[in-house]
Amino acid sequence: MVDYEVQAPPTTGSAQDAATYLKARFPGVVSDDTRPGFQGVIVQADKLGEVAQAIRDELGYNYLSSATAVDYLGAGDHMEMVYHAYRISGGGALNFKVQTEREKPVVPSLVNVYPGANFQEREAYDLYGIHFSGHPNLKRILMWEGFAGYPMRKDWREAYYEGEAKPFESRWPAGWVHRAEERNVFGSNVRYPADFDLSKLTDISDQAVYNSASISGMGVDYQQDEMETDQLVVNMGPHHPSTHGVFRMVLKLDGETITGLEPVMGYLHRNHEKIGERNTYLHNIPFTDRLDYISSMGNNFGYVMAVEQLMALGARYTPPTRRAEIIRVLMAELTRIVNHLWSIGFFLNDLGAFFTPMLYANAEREKILDFFEAVAGSRLMCNYMRFGGVFKDIPDRIRSTANLMNDRIRDYDTMEFLSDMINERLPRFLEEYDRYLTGNEILLERTVGQGVLSAEDAIAMSCAGPLLRGSGVAYDVRRADPYSIYPELDFDIPVGKQGDLFDRYMVRMQEMHESLRILRQLLPLLEETKGQDIMSGTRAYNPRIPQGESYGRVENPKGELGFYVVSWGDAKGTQNPWRYHVRAPSFINLTALGPMSVGQKVADVVSILGSIDIVLGETDR
C-alpha cells in the first residue's frame, strides 16, 4: 500500500483545498464529483463517519448547514445524501455526498459528529427511507408512524397524481381537465396500498412518540414512606395557543420541572418539496412565500438566488441589475423588521404580557405591509422576485384604501413614505418599545439566565439566526458568505453574551436597528437608480435551467435559509427541478429546544420556544 504524503490540513483555504486534502488523506474513499455542474466530493458510505470527523476537526468545517437526500431514479439509480458544511468563521461550503443503493439504503449517521443532522436525517428516513445506522432516535418526523411508503422517492405517486411535471398535458396546450377527486374512487386525497390489512386498523401514530427515549419510562420515581410521586407526561399542542401554530411538544414532568421533551411536528407538512419537483422553476416562487409566511420576501430572495446560481452555469446568463439588487435588499431588510416585530410581540405574549405588546408591534408592521401591498400587490404573500430581478418596480405613489377608520383613500409619495417610515416612525417606535419593555423587571426576571444555550452547542446543533447569535457566535450569512450588495453596506452583527432568552430578545431588537441602518443607506441608492432596469435578460415564462446543483442561502430573519436545487435529466437544461430542498432554519433550530428546556419549568418552555421563533410553514414545509 502506498503511503501518501499528507500535508497539513488547510483550515482557512477554499473548498477546493479541502477537497484536495481529503483526497490525499483518504485515498480511494473520497473522490471528486465529476458530473457537470456539480461540486464537492463523493465519500464512500462506510467511511463517512471518519471523513466527517476529519472535515470537522482537521479542516475546521464545524457548522453543518444542510443534510438532505436525493433520489436519482433513472439517472444512476442510487440514493444520495448531500451535506453542506461551513466554517463558523465564514467562507464557502464544503459539499460532500454519500451514495447508496435504492433498494436498501443505509448510511452511517452523523449525529455524533454534527448533532444538527439529527432532524434532517430523520426527515431523509421519513421521506426517502434511508436508514441511518447509529441514529439515536430514528423514526418518522413529518409523516406519521405507520404511513405507507416513502413519499419523496421518484417512483412514489400521490393520490392526486396527474403527471411527472408541470405544465400538465390536461391544462396545456389541450386544456381539458378532470378534477382529481372525480378520478379517485374515494373522492378524496387518499390512496391505500394493495396489501392493506384491514384487520390491523389501529392508530399507532402516537405510540412511537411516547416510546421515544426522551420521554419513555414513566412511573413512580420518588418514594418516601407512604408518599410517592409520578412523572407525568403532558401534551402541548398541536392546537395550543403558545406553540406558534401546529407544533406539538410532549413533555415529561417531575412536578413542574421538565425532565424530557419530545418535539412532534409535521402537522403542517404540506409537501413543498414533492410539489416543488413537479412545478416548473417559476412555479415555485409563490410556494416559497408560504414557507416562512411572515417573511415571504426573504424566502423569494433565497430561492431566486439558488436558481440564479444554476443559471450562471449556462452561457447566456446576465446577473440581476443593480436596481433589482437594491430593491431586493430593501425588501429583505423590511421583512426582517416585520418578522422581528412579530416575534418579539409574540415572545412577550408567551411571557404573559397578553396581546398588548403584540398590538403595538402589529400596528407598525401594518405600515410595512402597506408598502409591500403597493409594490407587490399582496400584503403577506408577495411573490415578488424573479430570476434576474424583481417583477415590478416600486411605484411612484402608494394608494392604500385599507383604512377602515375613516374610509379615506390615503395617497403618499413612495419615497416620502419610505423615508418617513425608516427615519421617523420605526426608530420612534423601537425607542418607545425599548423604553417600556427592555428594562421591565418582569421581563428581566423571566428571561435573564433562562433557556441558556452555549456557543459550542449552538454551533454543533446547526442553530442559525438570532438563536446562534444570541449565544455569542457572530455568524451572519450576510457577512460570512456575502451575497447581493451586502458587502458595500455598513452594518454590524449584534451578538449576545450568555445565550439566554434575554440575549435573543436583545439581538432581535438590535437587529431591527441595524436593518434600519441598512435601509437608510439604501434610500439614496434607490433615488440614484430610479428608472433603471429592474430585470436583466429576457423575461422567460419557462426558462431552461442548465444541469447542475446549487445551494443558495440567505440570512432570513429566522436564520439561515438555504435552497438546494438540482437540475438534472436533460442535457439541454431542465424545466423542472429534479430536487428542490429547503434548509429551513425553524426546523433545525428546534434541535436545540429539548436540550435548552430540560431542567426548566413548564412555563419557561413556552418562552424558550417563543425565543427560538419558529414558524410552522417552514418547520414542516
Add this chain to the structure above:
Amino acid sequence: MSSKELDLRQVHDTEFPLPAEMQGNVAITSLSKIYNWSRRSSMWPMLFGLACCAIEMIGTASSRFDFSRFGMEVMRATPRQSDLMIVSGTVTKKMIVPIVRLYNQMPEPKYVMAMGACASGGGPFKEGYNVVSGIDKYLPVDVYVPGCPPTPQALLYGLIALQKKIDGQSLANLDDVPWYGVGPSEPTPIPILGPDIIDPRQMDLIRRQAELAAAGKPYGVRELPPVVKTTKAIPSKAAKAAVAEVVDEGELKRREEAARRRQAVLARKRARDAAKGV
C-alpha cells in the same frame, strides 16, 4: 359587545306600531329574532391557527381591523367555550384528527368557517400527499372565504356573511337549529391514521377496494368518460347569435356600450402614453 349602548330598535321586529318616545326603551320582537341577534353578536372564535391564514386572522384581531367591533374579540383557546371554528390554513392529514376532535368538543350551536383556498379546497397544496383537499371533506362548513390568504377585509366580510346567515335562521325550523332536535347530535367520526388517512364513514368502500386489490384487479381509480377535445373555432357571427339568444336585447346593448367605453378609455390611455414617450 360593542361599547355602544344597546339599541333596542335593532331587535324590534313587528308590524305593531310603537309610540316614538318608547322606541328606545321597548321592543316587541320574535323569539327567533332575539335569539339570533344574541348569538350573532357574541360569536366567539376558537383561538387556533393552522398556517399562513392564521397570520391574517391575527391581523384581523389586531387594532387596525379589529373584529371586536362585531362582538368576536373573545377568542377562546378551548373548544368548549367557542362558537366558531375558523379553519385558517392548510388542513393536513395529520392535523385533521385533532381538528375533528376539537370540533366534536365544541358545544352547539357551532359554526365552521373555511378561511382561504387551502381550507376551502386544498388550494395550492391540493395535490400534496399529506393534504386534505378541503375541510368540508370532514366538517360541515358554513362560510367559505376565498383568498390565499384572504385579506383581513375579506375575513371580516366572511364573518359578516356568517352573521347574515344566522339572522336568516328560524327557531321553528329544525334544519336551521338542529341542536334542538330529539336527543344529542352525532359526533363526527374521528379519522384514523393508518397507511393513509382513513375516514370511518368510507370503511365499506375501502373494504371493497381492498378486495379488488387482493384479487389483482385495478382499484382506487375511477374510470371517467374520455374528454372530448374540441379544437374547432366557432365563427364570431355564430357566437354572437348564440349569445343573443340567451341574453336579452337591453342587456346586449348595455354590454356593447360598456365595451365601447372601455375601448375609448384604452385609446385615451394609449394616446397619453404615446405623448409621454415623445
